[in-house]
Amino acid sequence: MNDLDLAIELADLADAISHPHFRAQDFAVETKPDLTPVTECDRAVEKAIMDRLTEVRPDDSVLGEEFGAHGQSSRRWIIDPIDGTKNFVRGVPVWATLISLYDGDQPLLGVVSAPALGRRWWAVTGQGAYATELGSPAERIAVSSVDSLADASLSYSSLSGWKELGILDEFLDLCDSLWRTRGYGDFYSYMLLAEGAVDLACEPELALYDMGALVPIVLEAGGTFTNTAGLPGPFGGNALASNSRLHEAALDRLGRVAPAEVS
Known part of the structure; x- marks a missing residue:
């Protein structure tokens, strides 16, 4: 399995955990030491991703928001299990799981999956950026040409x-x-x-x-x-x-x- 396919699989795994709980609003919320909220879904998503990476990329290191850094490899997966937790808690659909892979300070790929919006974005360095409505073909995306x-x-x-x-x-x-x-x-x-x-x-x-x-x-x-x-x-x-x-x-x-x- 190549890295992008794995990242997409991890996004699917995250969506399957987070989205049903978001729709039901049936999760516990705690306050972290920095006074930001964290839900049991944040932790469950990150743990599921880390467990899968341990299985298929045991030599890579991982940095996650909830469980910190693991491993010493320069190839590092960087995970935010739910970006926009305050929105998630209040039923606002603007939240996503963020998954990326770096080699040192060089980005190799990024995936942003927002199941409540029905949208996903990804890019592999040197191969362009893409977006899709979940379940639909991907389309290449590009920034605007506004110059003022x-x-x-x-x-x-x-x-x-x-x-x-x-x-x-x-x-x-x-x-x-x-x-x-x-x-x-x-x-x-x-x-x-x-x-x-x-x-x-x-x-x-x-x-x-x-x-x-x-x-x-x-x-x-x-x-x-x-x-x-x-x-x-x-x-x-x-x-x-x-x-x-x-x-x-x-x-x-x-x-x-x-x-x-x-x-």
Whole structure:
């Protein structure tokens, strides 16, 4: 089984666990030490994925949101079992399982599966980005050709975090320079970007497992993915993604400021 086929199998496995519980809303919710919610479904999905990887890729390492890092291999699967847990808890269908594979800091593939939306996206480095309505043929996707901030649409998650980063005024200035802003949120902002439905997406505070699967999809669709200082990839503590044409202008508006922990 090649890596993409395995990643798709893992997404199917995750959907089979999470989606029935979402529809029934029959799960327990706890608060983690960082005050974010976690459900028994988050843990069940991640455990099922880790167990399967142990069977078929025992030499690969794994990083998951709920159970942390396992293994030392440079080939690392990065898992967010339910991105958008707050939406999941409240019955909002904008949530997904994020699965990616990296070799060192190089993305090999990413899969984003959102069963409540009936959508799935994936990309393998060098092979393009694709999306499908679940059960339908895949279609190749690409970012937009918008080349002016004044004509651009931005998707973001919320205003919280921009103040802590010290660039709330800069973020609002960026918003004021655009044609349109909407808070579609979480993974969905970046998938809409990859499909060309929006032109920019950004968030001030993110972990590696939040971004790992998004990066190869955005890049293979023709986009650019950095942090707010311009550091490429998912390792910079936050994200600014674009259709590439708008990236430098958006970085300038945000002041090219990185999270404090990023040198």
